[in-house]
Amino acid sequence: MQKKIAVIGSGFSGISAAAYAAREGNEVYVFEKNDAIGGRARQMITPNGYLFDMGPSWYWMPDIIEQFFKDFGYRTTDFFELVPLDPQFKMVFSDETIAIPRSYDSLKALFETMEKGAGTRLDAFMRSARHKYDVGMRELVTRPCYSWLEFATPAVIKSAFKLNLLSDFRSYVARYFTHPKLKALMEFPVIFLGASPKNIPALYSLMNYGGYVLGTWYPQGGFHELVRAMKTVAESKGAIFKTNSNVEKIITMKGKVTGLIVNGEYIEFDFVIGSSDYQHTESLLDAPLRNYAEQFWKKKTFAPSCLIYYLGFRERIPGLEHHTLFFENNLDDHIDAIYKEKKWPEHPLFYACCPSKTDPGVAPKGHENLFLLMPLATGIDDDEPTRERYLQLMIKRLERFTGATDLLLKADYKKSYCVSNFASDYNAYEGNAYGLANTLSQTAVWKPSIKNKHLDNLFYTGQLTVPGPGVPPSIISGKIVATEVNKIKMPSL
Template sequence: MKKKIAVIGSGFSGLSAASYLSKYGFEVHVFEKNTEVGGRARKFTTDNGYTFDMGPSWYWMPDIIEDFFQDFGSKTSDFYELISLNPQFEMIFSDDIMNVPENYGEMKDLFESIEKGAGNRLEEFMKDAAAKYEIGMKEFVVKPCHSWIEFISPKIAKNALKLDLLTNFSRFVRKYFQHPKLIILMEFPVIFLGAAPKDIPALYSLMNYGGYRLGTWYPMGGFSKVTEAMMSIAIRNSVKFNFDSNVEKINVFDGRAQSLTINGTEQYFDFIIASSDYHHTEQHLLDKKYRNYNFDYWEKKILAPSCLIYYLGFKKKISNLKHHTLFFENDLYEHTNDIYKEKKWPSKPLFYVCCSSKTDKSMAPENCENVFLLMPVAPGLEDSEEVREDYFKQMIERLEKHTGETELSSYIDYKRSYCINDFQTDYNAYKGNAYGLANTLSQTAVLKPAIRNKKIKNLLYTGQLTVPGPGVPPSIISGKIVANEVKKYFKYEKTL
């Protein structure tokens, strides 16, 4: 008789775990508190025809995502069309505009035009980053991280120094580049890892390779096409999905999670995977004596940012706007200091604009645009409509200045804000975080919250608050890691 597995949550890690577990022969049931699949990668469509991806919009590390589908005998192209963006994105400075080209040769030329010798140094940087990517994404991040012993392998040992775990990312970038604009361009990808570049290990130059070198892509129909495709894989493997299903309690007896209370009804399982927010799972679904960590532990953790998002529909085409645009007219380090050190609303914010209707006409009505404004903020702040609107006005004014479009607000056909309070309500996100746990050195690998509950034999955690960390590819890998741990558990159990 098949062992019955429950997966709490249908974000990337939950979908990944469910798919692999079903492939391994388990009976898998996914419970999602919201009405659709995807977790933070949900989408919504308005009554007047705008479609918005609610979360991820940067399709980087395409090979890692492809690996998931190949594990099930499929390809991403079986489910959606990928478009390589050119330019990859646009970066707005106070005195200049930089378009990052799709073609790597053109990117080297761009670097050379800004700083003499920087084109060749970019090649050196990317060679180093490629090695880190190969080791980091194929060897380092796939470990369950129960113990440092896991990392004693010939390949990791041979390349340990190349991983640069003890060098900070900011110092590493400055080994290659001196021009402030190139430094910012190279440092910005790690902001969403949850700390300032000076507090992130140089290992994460692998993100520059996974983005700039492998390209910035867009799945036609929106990022939700990825979660829908993963759900199709899961259903093909007989996974059962249950929506509007709020898990209220993990019921434990004799050291084992026996059942879940879901919408007031108890259901029994042989094993439970919590793809839900780790903090919420422990502090609200488990009795105190079964928790890995207490309140003080979580208070000391360094979280990646939350964000203020505005979903906007404009009843006009907006000129001079690319698919991805980064507004970096203000100081990067002042904004990151406000997030990570001062933990306050930013005084001079940076922000990001996504206008996917520039690439995909299906995302907005004819002659209209869907626009997504995102401003990183510290988690745990007091969130109010008044504060949101103040920053909205600042972002719209800067968008108008850049595009040359006046009175953009008068063309708004749809408007919705989303911030800390919404992340808490929709995802039970600890302090309203948007991206999980920061990838600082003190929160890397074994030093992250454990995937295994230390007091309950048949409960594992997955997702962005545990290994390997935040982001779409790491979350997919996280789901695979826990699925393999379940497989090993039952193989071990049979030998008892």
């Protein structure tokens, strides 16, 4: 019997859940509070012709994203062109800049020039990382994680020792490389997981394989092309998307959700999937019906928030690649400011994304589209003068690196986005940008449950539950939850 399903939020997990739920013939509605779909992956088009991806910009693990489309009989090429980036990115240190080539053989050669024997050790590292990737992305992250028994499969048991679940990532990298810059290059990918490499399980070396070996890509037209494509797939199966639709309350009766209050109107549903930030979804329930009290969230380790500046310039900026990481300062000092001290960093690292180097359509002719991102602690004050001070700092470093001058005088677009914006636009707990950190104590069964413990027909998806933060994990999260909802049989009338 057909189910009537509501999905709250239209980020990657919400669109994914809607597509997989609608594929089974269910009546699916996606409610988005903002005026455009995509959640953190919204797109902003300015009056003077700039097109900004507001969130994700690293297209990694292309095979996982491709699998979503294959599940519905499509390919990504049916919707957009994927461009391989070469170099994949540049990493700027205080005394030199290292470009990461697309070719793995070239990457090996680069490692060898920096440390004798490092090319051979990179092979060994990546063989192990590929094994973790194959097991991790096909066996571990696809589980609903109700119980550890879900992982008692031959493939997982056979691979348990090789997965390095109890080793920390920093120590693991140090087994292979001694050069500090090589260590930085290998540690960089796990920063996306929202914690220090000291606190991330070595299992996540799979990120190195998913990035450096499978490559860094860009969907021509912007990352939002992926959002549009997934929405088209979901709509082809019958899902209906409603923007400017704020879910104000989850209505319950006798252990079940009966419906939602949306923009003041009550609408009945058989099932509800919360793709909005988990803690916010819970706030729509009466307190006794929530899985977790406020104290639970206060004790959790959240991935960072960030300061973002969307900038348009009237001239091209020399020397920049599509992705450039500014690592002239100490990584651990910045991480301590985020996790230990909860303050603005004194000597920050930051990231510059310049998609107009690859895609002329994202800026007017002869102009440059640039977004600067600096990771920050969640829950801190982010007034405009403080934002501006850090913009000045980043711009000075950018000018020093590129040789450009007076960049802000040449800017014809400037917009900041920070902690309080994440909180207001996405109902993000303490303004988090990336969900919960993937520390060992917040992995798998130890993540917030995908199912409400008090209500049989309320489920949760997204980066605060399994499998975790990032675009491919969020897509997988939507599939996991839709599969669980699809399994449940409706009572006969």
